[in-house]
Amino acid sequence: MRYEDQLLVNCLLESAEFPVSGEKGALGCSVIDWEYFLEVVAREGTELFVFPILLDKLTSLVPEDQKSAIKSILLKKTVISLRYTGVLVNIITRFERKGVDVIPFKGPILSQRLYGDPAKRSFGDLDILVRPEYVFSAITVLRDAGYTPQLEISEEQLDLYCEHEDNIIFSNASLSSVIELHWELSGRVFSRPYMYLDVVERCAAIDIAGKELLAFGDEDLLVYLCVHGAKHSWDRLEWLLSVKKLLDISGALNWDIVFLLMKRFRCRRNVLFGLYLVKEFFNVNFPWDVSQKIEAERGFAGMVSYCGSPLLKDKLGVVSKSEHPDRFSVFQFAIQDNLYQRIRWGGILLFRPTERDWRCWPLPRQLKVLNYVFRPFRLLVAGFQRIWWCSK
Secondary structure (H helix, E strand, O other), X not given: OOHHHHHHHHHHHOOOOOOOOOXXXXXXXXXXXXXXXXXHXXXXXXXXXXXXXXXXXXXXXXXXXXXXXXXXXXXXXXXXXXXXXXXXXXXXXXXXXXXXXXXXXXXXXXXXXHHOOOOOOOOOOEEEXXXXXXXXXXHHHHHHOOOEEOOOOOHHHHHHHHHHOOEEEEEEOOOOEEEEEEOOOOOOOOOOOOOHXXXXXHXXXXXXXXXXXXXXXXXXXXXXXXXXXXXXXXXXHHHHHHHHHHHHHOOOOOHHHHHHHHXXXXXXXXXXXXXXXXXXHHOOOOOHHHHHHHHHOOOHHHHHHHOOOHHHHHHOOOOOOOOOOOOOOHHHHHOOOOHHHHHHHHHHHHHOOOHHHHHHOOOOHHHOHHHHHHHHHHHHHHHHHHHHHHHO
């Protein structure tokens, strides 16, 4: 592991072994490649966590010109987070006025829950969960607020689109903000949808900028964070850090509810693999019954090789399979609970239409069967195109 990588890992671990003087010698190197270090911190999404530690505990390690650069990045990221916090409060108020039931998650509300401050995490959009029956009303509210959907679909097509997809992305150029409107939390991966009514009963109020907003209960939040990390093949260490911080602050976490959610939505391996990574990376001790469930799973050590974060793989001492994390990766098949779900996942990849298919063929509901026919054809064409470009 490079010295710069070890420095980042020490910051994430909040290690008690931070050198107080002679830092360079203690780290075993004479020169730190700060350009590389800042790139890695940005790639892992950990700027707002790591930079304050550097400026506070390791200030003598950082050259003056790099301190200025770090402070500039920190200020820019903080301003973005605070701006999005204001946007969130405004848009939730608009939803409330129209009687549209929503729950914000991730973004500033997750930062508030984990760190007591909405501007302590890096994020570039807002995620809002809406009741499925209110999707069209929510779209109207967002349009009235100046947001434009990335995909234009009619009210007639909306029901069909909602059956296959889990969100629509909106952007507002004047506010430089992006909102992802969700009605399902798993990305339509689970055999049973994970929706608003599945989480609202365990939600709690949380204060953001003087306004009380609903937020996921800790059990649902833990499951979601692990599922989200697995969905993206754990491509960023910040997602793992969020799981660790949630475990730190939620002393009264009800593991029976977590186990029930794992069973209900058939996401056992999604959740347990996330906990396995936290255990190995941060050396976390879990209750006996949780540890037993983690140890009972097969293949977790090998799956780390297919994770997206290079630093995660280096820290755990595994050889990278150098596979780009996507929906067709080995990891996404291995994370499924059983053979049936792996076969089902293969069927989803081959036949279930995605947003890209909607862009190619925006068919009316009466012709919805053609969506399932056109998708494998499009994938076949895309595969041949990739082979062609790689051979040139």
